[in-house]
C-alpha cells in the first residue's frame with residue numbers, strides 16, 4: 004500500500020535550521036557533500052528528535068558540535084536520519100550538526116537532486132530533491148540562510164554557480180577550482196540550486212526603479228549565444244512589469260538563468276539562479292516558432308515573478324502549492340495580456356484549461372487546488388493546481404477589482420514577507436484589503452470538479468425587463484470518494500461565483516453600457532439558484548454570460564444558433580465572441596458525431612456563413628483573433644462534452660466529424676482561404692511581434708484548410724506551396740507546412756520529413772518538433788511509427804523533452820490514435836511507462852496520466868486499457884509516482 008500524507012497531520016517542525024553551510028566537491032567518481040546545519044529547538048514546535056530527510060546518500064561522517072555521533076545517538080533508514088542524542092546525552096537547544104555524504108550525480112537518471120547533463124552538473128530540488136543532495140529537514144517551512152562552496156575541475160566545469168552572491172573563489176592544486184556563494188535571504192531548501200558546467204554566457208544589466216543595479220546573465224550550451232537574446236529581453240520586460248503593476252523590485256545583485264537540455268519540467272525559480280529547460284530559453288527565428296517565443300516570455304516571467312510570490316513568501320507545506328503556483332500563473336497571464344494581446348492571451352488560457360484541466364477534474368485524479376492528501380507530491384504539479392489555481396485568483400481579482408487586489412497583494416507582503424504561509428493567509432489579505440467577505444469563496448480551495456452553471460433568460464417586452472436565472476451544481480468527483488474512503492469530511496454548499504454579464508441588443512450595442520464599465524456587470528452568484536433583474540432594457544437582448552470566462556465552470560445555457568451568431572458578430576467582449584463561435588462549432592461537430600460523421604447534411608449553411616464572416620473580419624481587422632476563432636474545438640474537448648452528457652466517447656466519430664467539417668469548409672470557402680493566404684503574405688523580415696504573429700497564424704490556418712481540398716487541387720495548387728514553405732526562413736512557417744504534410748498520405752511527406760531531419764539533426768529542440776509532428780499525425784499506422792521512432796537515433800528515453808515530444812504528444816495530443824480500437828496506443832504507453840518508471844518516475848507518471856479517462860470509452864477499449872493498467876500495477880518495485888496515478892485510475 005502507498006503511504007498517504009494528509010494536510011490534517013501538519014505539525015510545525017520540532018527543530019529549526021537557521022543556517023546551512025554546504026561544501027560540494029565534484030569528482031569524477033563521486034561527489035562529496037559536507038553540510039553544517041545551525042540547529043535550534045523550535046519554541047513553538049512539538050519537541051522531540053531532529054528528523055532529517057536523506058535519499059540515496061552514503062553517510063561518511065556525522066558529528067554534533069565537533070563530537071562524532073555514535074550508533075546509539077541516531078537511527079538511519081532509507082529516507083530519514085533521526086538524531087536523538089549526543090553520546091547518550093540529551094540534545095542541547097542550539098548546536099551545529101556536521102554531515103558528510105557521498106552522492107553519485109552521474110547515475111542520477113531521475114533528474115531530481117544533483118545530476119549530470121551533457122555540459123555539466125545541474126540541480127533540481129522542488130519538490131523533494133534537496134534530500135538527494137544532503138541530509139536536511141526537506142520541508143518548505145524550514146527557512147535557512149544558505150552558503151555554498153563548490154569545488155570541481157576547472158577545465159571541464161569553468162562555471163561554478165549557486166544562489167545569491169559570489170563572495171570568494173580560487174584555485175586548488177593544478178587542475179581544480181572553487182567558488183563560494185552566499186544567499187542573503189533565508190529560503191526553503193527546495194529553492195537551493197547548484198551548477199558546475201561549461202557554458203556560454205550572455206550578460207546584461209537592469210537598473211531597478213530604486214536604483215539598484217542588477218547583473219543579469221543567461222547561461223547556455225556552448226555555441227548557442229545567438230539563441231538567448233529573446234530570453235534576456237523577456238527577463239527585462241518582466242522586471243519592469245512587476246515594478247509597474249505590483250510595485251515589486253528585484254532584491255539581489257545577480258539574477259542568473261541557466262538552460263539545460265535534460266529537465267523534467269519547464270523551469271525552476273531557485274533564488275537568483277533559475278534553472279530552465281532549454282525549450283524555454285533558446286530561440287532564433289529559424290529554430291523557434293511564434294508560440295515558442297511566446298512561451299519563453301511567459302515562462303521567464305513566471306519564474307521571475309516567483310521571486311516574490313513563492314520565494315520571499317513561500318508555502319508552509321506542499322498542500323499549499325497553489326498559493327505560489329496559482330498566483331504566479333495568474334501574474335504571468337496578466338503579464339502576457341499586458342505585453343501581447345489581452346484577448347488572445349485569455350482565449351488561449353481558456354482553451355488550455357478546457358483541454359487539460361476540465362478532464363482532470365472529471366477523472367480519477369480529480370483534486371481541489373488545495374488537496375488534503377497525496378502519496379507523491381510530484382503528481383500534484385497539475386493543471387488544477389496551476390491553471391485552475393490561477394482562475395481562482397482571477398475570480399478574487401474580478402470580485403474585488405484591480406485596485407483592491409493590488410492593496411491585497413501589498414498587505415500580503417507586509418504581513419508575510421520572509422514567511423512560509425498558507426492559501427488561507429492569501430485569501431485573508433485579499434479579504435482585509437477589500438472589505439469583501441470571502442468566507443464562502445474559500446470553498447473554491449477545497450472543492451474538486453468543474454461546477455455547472457445553468458442560465459435561463461426571459462424578456463418581458465411590456466415592462467422592458469430582462470430576468471436572468473442562474474443556478475449552480477457540482478457533482479461529487481473521484482476526489483470525494485477518496486475523502487470518504489479515508490474518513491475525511493466533505494465540504495458542501497454553493498460556491499461564490501462571479502458571473503460577468505453583458506446584454507447585447509439587436510443592434511449590437513451593450514444594454515448595460517451606461518451603468519457598467521464596458522457594459523459588463525459582475526453578478527455574485529452565492530445561492531444554488533438566484534434571479535437577477537434588469538430594467539429599462541429597450542429590446543430583447545442576447546445575454547453574454549461569463550464574459551472573459553469569469554469563472555471556471557461549464558455553462559449550460561440553451562441559446563439558439565441565431566443568438567450565438569449574434570454574439571459572434573457583436574459581443575463587445577472578444578473572449579465571448581470566440582466562445583460563441585466555439586459553442587456553435589461544438590454543436591455542429593457533435594451533431595456530426597451523432598450522424599456518424601458521414602455526408603455533410605449536419606453542417607448548417609449558417610455555420611459556413613459565420614466562418615466566412617470571421618475570415619473577412621480577420622483580413623480587415625484582427626488576424627490573431629480570427630485565427631483563434633477558426634480553430635475548431637479540440638477532439639479532447641468534444642470528448643469531454645460527450646462524457647459530460649453521459650455518452651460513451653467515440654474518438655473515431657469525433658475525428659471523422661471534425662475532418663468532414665474541415666473538408667466541407669475547405670471546399671465551400673476555398674476562394675476565401677486563397678484570398679487570405681495571398682493577402683497575409685509577409686511584407687517585412689521575421690519578428691515575433693503581435694501583428695506578424697497574428698498574420699502568420701491566420702495565413703497558416705488558411706493553408707491548412709487549403710490542404711483539405713480535393714486531390715486535384717491539393718496536387719496542383721497546394722502541394723508546391725507546402726514544399727516551398729518547408730524552406731521558409733522562419734520555423735513558424737516551416738513547421739506549419741511540415742505539420743500539414745505529416746497528415747497527408749503523399750510521397751512529399753517522406754521527402755519533407757527526411758530533409759528536415761538532415762538539416763536539423765544537431766539542434767535538439769528542432770528534432771523534438773520533428774518527432775512531435777509525426778507523433779500527432781492523423782495518418783493510419785501512427786502508433787506503429789511512434790514505436791519505430793523510439794528506436795531512431797534521434798530518440799533518447801532518458802531525455803524528458805524527447806519523451807514529451809514523441810510519447811506524450813502521441814498519448815495526449817493524438818486522441819484518435821492513442822485510443823485506437825486495437826489497443827496499440829495503450830500498449831505503447833504502458834511499455835514506455837514500464838521502461839521509464841525506475842529511471843525517471845516523474846516523467847513516467849506524467850505519461851501514465853494519459854489513461855485518466857479510460858472508463859469513458861466503450862467496453863472493448865476499456866478492456867485494452869485495463870489490461871495495460873493492470874500490467875503496470877503488477878510490476879515489481881513500481882515507483883510511488885506511477886503507483887499513485889495507476890492506482891487511482893483503477894480505483
Ligand code: ARG
Nearest residue numbers: 129130268270271272381384
Ligand atoms: N516551481 C516550478 C515552476 O512552477 C516547477 C517545479 C516542478 N517540479 C517538480 N518536480 N514537479 O516553475
Ligand code: ZN
Nearest residue numbers: 305309328331
Ligand atoms: Zn511556478
